[in-house]
Amino acid sequence: MSEKQMNAAGSPDNETLSLLMKHASVRQYLDTPVSDEQLAAIIGAAQMASTSSNVQAYSVIAVTDAALKAQLSAYSGNQAYIEQCPVFLVWCADLYRLKETVRPHLGDAETYEDTTENLIVATVDVALAAQNAAVAAESLGLGVVYIGGIRNNSAAVSELLGLPELVYPVFGMCLGTPAGESGLRPRLPLSAVLHYNGYDKEKTAAQVEIYDQVSSDYMHKRTGGQSSTPWSAMMAKRLAEPARLHMKDYLQEKGFMKR
Amino acid sequence: MSEKQMNAAGSPDNETLSLLMKHASVRQYLDTPVSDEQLAAIIGAAQMASTSSNVQAYSVIAVTDAALKAQLSAYSGNQAYIEQCPVFLVWCADLYRLKETVRPHLGDAETYEDTTENLIVATVDVALAAQNAAVAAESLGLGVVYIGGIRNNSAAVSELLGLPELVYPVFGMCLGTPAGESGLRPRLPLSAVLHYNGYDKEKTAAQVEIYDQVSSDYMHKRTGGQSSTPWSAMMAKRLAEPARLHMKDYLQEKGFMKR
Known part of the structure; x- marks a missing residue:
């Protein structure tokens, strides 16, 4: 390079x-x-x-x-x-x-x-x-x-x-x-989407926990403190609706x- | 710009x-x-x-x-x-x-x-x-x-x-x-894929005819004259097979x- x-x-x-x-x-x-x-x-x-x-x-x-x-x-x-x-x-x-x-x-x-x-x-x-x-x-x-x-x-x-x-x-x-x-807009941690030689189900929860904090902080800043809904809660709202x-x-x- | x-x-x-x-x-x-x-x-x-x-x-x-x-x-x-x-x-x-x-x-x-x-x-x-x-x-x-x-x-x-x-x-x-x-690899003419304000079905045949010539010439060159199958014929072969x-x-x- x-x-x-x-x-x-x-x-x-x-x-x-x-x-x-x-x-x-x-x-x-x-x-x-x-x-x-x-x-x-x-x-x-x-x-x-x-x-x-x-x-x-x-x-x-x-x-x-x-x-x-x-x-x-x-x-x-x-x-x-x-x-x-x-x-x-x-x-x-x-x-x-x-x-x-x-x-x-x-x-x-x-x-x-x-x-x-x-x-x-x-x-x-x-x-x-x-x-x-x-x-x-x-x-x-x-x-x-x-x-x-x-x-x-x-x-x-x-x-x-x-x-x-x-x-x-x-x-x-x-x-x-x-x-x-x-x-x-911040994305999921790299290791949440990138797996090596096979799908690793075990890491999902920990990665989502990290991202919930990051996304909550981002929303707080973006909305001037009006909202700090973490990613998982936003996704729950989305997936619960047809x-x-x-x-x-x-x-x-x-x-x-x-x- | x-x-x-x-x-x-x-x-x-x-x-x-x-x-x-x-x-x-x-x-x-x-x-x-x-x-x-x-x-x-x-x-x-x-x-x-x-x-x-x-x-x-x-x-x-x-x-x-x-x-x-x-x-x-x-x-x-x-x-x-x-x-x-x-x-x-x-x-x-x-x-x-x-x-x-x-x-x-x-x-x-x-x-x-x-x-x-x-x-x-x-x-x-x-x-x-x-x-x-x-x-x-x-x-x-x-x-x-x-x-x-x-x-x-x-x-x-x-x-x-x-x-x-x-x-x-x-x-x-x-x-x-x-x-x-x-x-x-040459692609379809721009106007074959780009439509304005609505889908124009009428132009397909003429655009494909142009591209058949282009793709045939390309295949001829790429295969050193072994093949010059036009695009439409290659697509026919593909779509005829499950x-x-x-x-x-x-x-x-x-x-x-x-x-």
């Missing part, structure tokens, strides 16, 4: 690593538009991500129309930044293009786009592409926030954007110029995971 | 974008080990990726044991680079940690970790983290290749690595120092997408 790739503490370091380490979701945007050149560079970088056997099983809808953004915001739980950002990207798993592509070759032969395996393939493909896009955007001084809320109303979003069978919106992504700085129970039927209606 | 962020043609450019644009999968590795500091930096960068409502629903198993790597290679279709690379990462969607975390808060109350929605959440979470890891690794001069073949034998891999309920191996990733250069039909039952047995 060259000296350029180490920091003062002797840890690996370079421009890209520094960029990755300072990621924070952006929920306030300036009016500044995203240029066509910037968007092309961002989606071009997304396309260079790995893709399962080169299937490239995703599409992205760049929503710039104000009325459409307003409707998508309403469908996603009224998150104001969806309307405020200049470009709202809707990242879709897309097996429709693949099915259309192979039809002339296969005629009426049976095909297997509708398996659970291919739902995983397409969902992973779109996530890898989107994360490259997020990194590319941040390298250009832009900011992003992922919007899982797009799945609150999967069928309505699909209808609004004219998504054909075998295409589903996995998440949205606001894209634009950040208005101000966002704080870094969320998006329509997904199984919706995906099957769209032609996914039929077997 | 600063001048530093433009190339000679006036397109956005910087060190990170250049890195993303030159990604190619690495299938031959030198013996050089990956240091603990490098691995910590790579997984640390992975952790900074966005995560749905901060659930951080993934774990990664770093496999360095030679016998384990050999067994995982056998389970994944005998891909030699799994044995050859110094570290084989198995990226897992992980809702087990979350369930264990919330149990003390909720006692016997019903929880919703087993929904199709949460399968999507965890699968996206692990993919975003892994892609950050891939970018971080490449920034340090290392190379990677994603291994979907780990799903050929999901249950056997789970058993070998001691994966508890609600944890499944989504993909593997070889990590190490590249032995030589890999060629850049693959990993066990995934639906396997995931449900592991506690995922029960509703």
Whole structure:
């Protein structure tokens, strides 16, 4: 490793690593538009991500129309930044293009786009592409926030954007110029997510205890003392509530995971 | 945008974008080990990726044991680079940690970790983290290749690595120092994957025709004239064959997408 790739503490370091380490979701945007050149560079970088056997099983809808953004915001739980950002990207798993592509070759032969395996393939493909896009955007001084809320109303979003069978919106992504700085949210200790040569169930409780303290302190600071709910309590609240129970039927209606 | 962020043609450019644009999968590795500091930096960068409502629903198993790597290679279709690379990462969607975390808060109350929605959440979470890891690794001069073949034998891999309920191996990733250069594989035209304000079904056929020519030329060059199969024909071969039909039952047995 060259000296350029180490920091003062002797840890690996370079421009890209520094960029990755300072990621924070952006929920306030300036009016500044995203240029066509910037968007092309961002989606071009997304396309260079790995893709399962080169299937490239995703599409992205760049929503710039104000009325459409307003409707998508309403469908996603009224998150104001969806309307405020200049470009709202809707990242879709897309097996429709693949099915259309192979039809002339296969005629009426049976095909297997509708398996659970291919739902995983397409969902992973779109996530890898989107994360490259997020990194590319941040390298250009832009900011992003992922919007899982797009799945609150999967069928309505699909209808609004004219998504054909075998295409589903996995998440949205606001894209634009950040208005101000966002704080870094601390993550679980490294050793909570990294295991060696096998899964170590025993360490979970101790790692979560450490993180509960860290996350509680973080919330206390971020809210000016209003809240200090630890991570485990926030997760309990989340897991106790049913969320998006329509997904199984919706995906099957769209032609996914039929077997 | 600063001048530093433009190339000679006036397109956005910087060190990170250049890195993303030159990604190619690495299938031959030198013996050089990956240091603990490098691995910590790579997984640390992975952790900074966005995560749905901060659930951080993934774990990664770093496999360095030679016998384990050999067994995982056998389970994944005998891909030699799994044995050859110094570290084989198995990226897992992980809702087990979350369930264990919330149990003390909720006692016997019903929880919703087993929904199709949460399968999507965890699968996206692990993919975003892994892609950050891939970018971080490449920034340090290392190379990677994603291994979907780990799903050929999901249950056997789970058993070998001691994966508890609600944890499944989504993909593997070889990590190490590249032995030589890999060629850049051309992707679909930008406009095939990028739509504006709605999905445009009409353009698919024309874009695929363009890409068939590009991919055929690429294969011709890469194989020294031995093969020039266009993309659509390769995809037809892939979609005509049933693959990993066990995934639906396997995931449900592991506690995922029960509703």
